Amino acid sequence: MEPIDDRVLVTGGTGYIGSHTVVEMVEAGFTPIILDNLCNSSMESLRRVEEITGKQIEFHNVDLLDMNKLEEVFENGSISSVIHFAGLKAVGESNKFPLKYFDNNITGTVNLLKCMDKYRVKNLVFSSSATVYGDPHKVPITEDFPLSTTNPYGRTKLYIEGIIEDVSSSDSEWNCILLRYFNPAGAHPSGKIGEDPKDIPNNLMPYITQTAIGKRPILNIFGNDYNTIDGTGVRDFIHVVDLAKGHIAALKSMLKRNKGCHYYNLGTGRGYSVLEMLHALEKASGKKIPYQIVARRKGDVGSCYADPSKAFRELGWKATLNQDDMCRDAWRWQSQNPNGYEPITENEQKIP
Numbered sequence: 001m002e003p004i005d006d007r008v009l010v011t012g013g014t015g016y017i018g019s020h021t022v023v024e025m026v027e028a029g030f031t032p033i034i035l036d037n038l039c040n041s042s043m044e045s046l047r048r049v050e051e052i053t054g055k056q057i058e059f060h061n062v063d064l065l066d067m068n069k070l071e072e073v074f075e076n077g078s079i080s081s082v083i084h085f086a087g088l089k090a091v092g093e094s095n096k097f098p099l100k101y102f103d104n105n106i107t108g109t110v111n112l113l114k115c116m117d118k119y120r121v122k123n124l125v126f127s128s129s130a131t132v133y134g135d136p137h138k139v140p141i142t143e144d145f146p147l148s149t150t151n152p153y154g155r156t157k158l159y160i161e162g163i164i165e166d167v168s169s170s171d172s173e174w175n176c177i178l179l180r181y182f183n184p185a186g187a188h189p190s191g192k193i194g195e196d197p198k199d200i201p202n203n204l205m206p207y208i209t210q211t212a213i214g215k216r217p218i219l220n221i222f223g224n225d226y227n228t229i230d231g232t233g234v235r236d237f238i239h240v241v242d243l244a245k246g247h248i249a250a251l252k253s254m255l256k257r258n259k260g261c262h263y264y265n266l267g268t269g270r271g272y273s274v275l276e277m278l279h280a281l282e283k284a285s286g287k288k289i290p291y292q293i294v295a296r297r298k299g300d301v302g303s304c305y306a307d308p309s310k311a312f313r314e315l316g317w318k319a320t321l322n323q324d325d326m327c328r329d330a331w332r333w334q335s336q337n338p339n340g341y342e343p344i345t346e347n348e349q350k351i352p
Ligand code: NAD
Pocket: 011, 012, 013, 014, 015, 016, 017, 018, 035, 036, 037, 038, 039, 040, 041, 062, 063, 064, 065, 084, 085, 086, 087, 088, 089, 104, 108, 127, 128, 129, 130, 181, 182, 183, 184, 203
């Protein structure tokens, strides 16, 4: 494929969604330049991305809070656009350390926007989240739903959306796409890259796969008294490769100079319950996964799934992978990498 003459800075590019997006970018002919401080990722993910793509990727170990180093990347970079993934994302941790979240996510984004403004790089794709819809009054959720938040992490996404909107309406050169992800799941079909929580997983899917492989004794299901198909929470799980492709669609739409600030839901439009996901992973792994029902988790909502039709209409993107694909790929990643990107010990080699 002819390379697209477009050097795109990817902040957070060694993380879960960033690494999958970098793979798709290379395949689509873009030149990704990764910036990451590795606070929640590792160089091994970059090495694996290079293995999958067969390309060497430019990497900068830079913290968005370090304005001098950030400027150097822009000064020497010939960057045309930015995809901004970098941020902290653990809801529970954000309740304990809100200032850390405001500093890292909000100040980090303001620094990035200042550099972009200074070096006249005014094309931005930002990782927002369905968390900005708070407790939705109905489902499916469209982009014009009222916005609210239940935790400091969510507040950073809400504020950053507002900041980007203000910046883009101050100067008609800006071209911003804000992607509201629903629940990313799964891994690259090669099994080489995937989600690698550094601690006890906060999210459902890595918790399920770690329980299936025996790293966790039992899955706690947070409530079975919601008004859903089986009482457990319903979410719009989206394969991370589909999500990554949503960024390619956004980049291509920016190349057409679609100026302003645009919001899109990236979801499948279909919700699955916690129990449905558990049983699908049992099928994919061939393992019985122990679980128990415990109290609801504070701040959780019953049902949350997208109406993704705006992204299809305007970006030509829609999810194509299904629940079986997500579970198969999540299990392949987990079983081939029981320790994530950490080396496998002799004992673990015996795990199937
Ligand atoms: P991740 O933690 O795997 O990736 C984020 C990356 O950003 C990490 O590699 C981390 O090292 C880097 N980073 C954090 N702070 C930084 C800083 N100050 N300077 C430089 N690098 C920094 O998370 P992810 O799941 O890939 O999420 C990517 C983005 O998508 C985040 O903004 C997250 O809030 C958003 N998002 C994630 C989900 C989800 O469920 N995974 C859902 C909705 C939105």
